[in-house]
Amino acid sequence: MAESGVESGAEAEAEAGAAAGAVFGVPDGVRRVFPSRPDATRIVLVRHGEAVCNVNGVVGGARGCTGLTELGREQVAAVADRLTVTGELRGAQALYSSTLPRAIETAELLRPFLGDGRLTITQDRALRELDPGQADALTWQQVIEQFGVPEWDTDPGCLIAPGGESWTGFVTRVAGAMQALADRHAGQLVVAAVHAGVIEAAMISFLQIPREAHRRGWARVLHASLSEWEWAPGEARWILLRFNDACGVPGPVPVEVDASA
Numbered sequence: 001m002a003e004s005g006v007e008s009g010a011e012a013e014a015e016a017g018a019a020a021g022a023v024f025g026v027p028d029g030v031r032r033v034f035p036s037r038p039d040a041t042r043i044v045l046v047r048h049g050e051a052v053c054n055v056n057g058v059v060g061g062a063r064g065c066t067g068l069t070e071l072g073r074e075q076v077a078a079v080a081d082r083l084t085v086t087g088e089l090r091g092a093q094a095l096y097s098s099t100l101p102r103a104i105e106t107a108e109l110l111r112p113f114l115g116d117g118r119l120t121i122t123q124d125r126a127l128r129e130l131d132p133g134q135a136d137a138l139t140w141q142q143v144i145e146q147f148g149v150p151e152w153d154t155d156p157g158c159l160i161a162p163g164g165e166s167w168t169g170f171v172t173r174v175a176g177a178m179q180a181l182a183d184r185h186a187g188q189l190v191v192a193a194v195h196a197g198v199i200e201a202a203m204i205s206f207l208q209i210p211r212e213a214h215r216r217g218w219a220r221v222l223h224a225s226l227s228e229w230e231w232a233p234g235e236a237r238w239i240l241l242r243f244n245d246a247c248g249v250p251g252p253v254p255v256e257v258d259a260s261a
Helices: 009-023 052-056 070-086 101-113 140-147 167-184 196-206
Strands: 041-047 094-097 121-123 189-194 226-232 237-245
Touching: 041 101, 041 167, 041 196, 070 101, 094 101, 101 121, 101 189, 167 196, 167 226, 196 226, 196 237
Parallel strands: 041 189, 094 121, 094 189
Antiparallel strands: 041 226, 226 237
């Protein structure tokens, strides 16, 4: 693996399994666990903490996003505490965020615990959430009244609103952004503060989910969770190392419903 300080249990188990496969002569044609290559790039996608737009029902584009809630900051702080103990991302050599405030704030809170603690945050517009166009900063009720509701399960090429993106366009854009990161940081460990949509779009692209199964929402991505991919250039494929790793991250307080009301 790229230098990361401390291997996770899953990574160590995979390495052990790959080594065992090599020792016992398991042919590559049937082997399921492969050792990591020295020229592989690892990209850890961190979903931002809970955002104000998430709880206020506002479309959080460039205008509608106003950063994290207090709980969102606590969620990211919990990740930082964990990284201090495990050192699992101490080997990070690059730090990115989308251009939206909730992702930038998440990257800033995590920066002291990544690499040498002084990595420059590179804001990459290609890593932003799906572009809402004219729906930005509106409430979802206003979006429905002005533009209707796109039926992405049946027409994923439909724009969310004028000037915005379609679901298929978004998935294609995310795949290109991830590949650009891998090409730019060959053999390195990269951390990027992004969005649930970006993480889901990456899974659709790299796990080669067929177009007819492109429905959104089949992956519930938790706030401040870590999902990790490895790009193996020699094999020209993406390998999923972990998904939705939110160990120790606090969630929202459940709302009690009075059944007698």
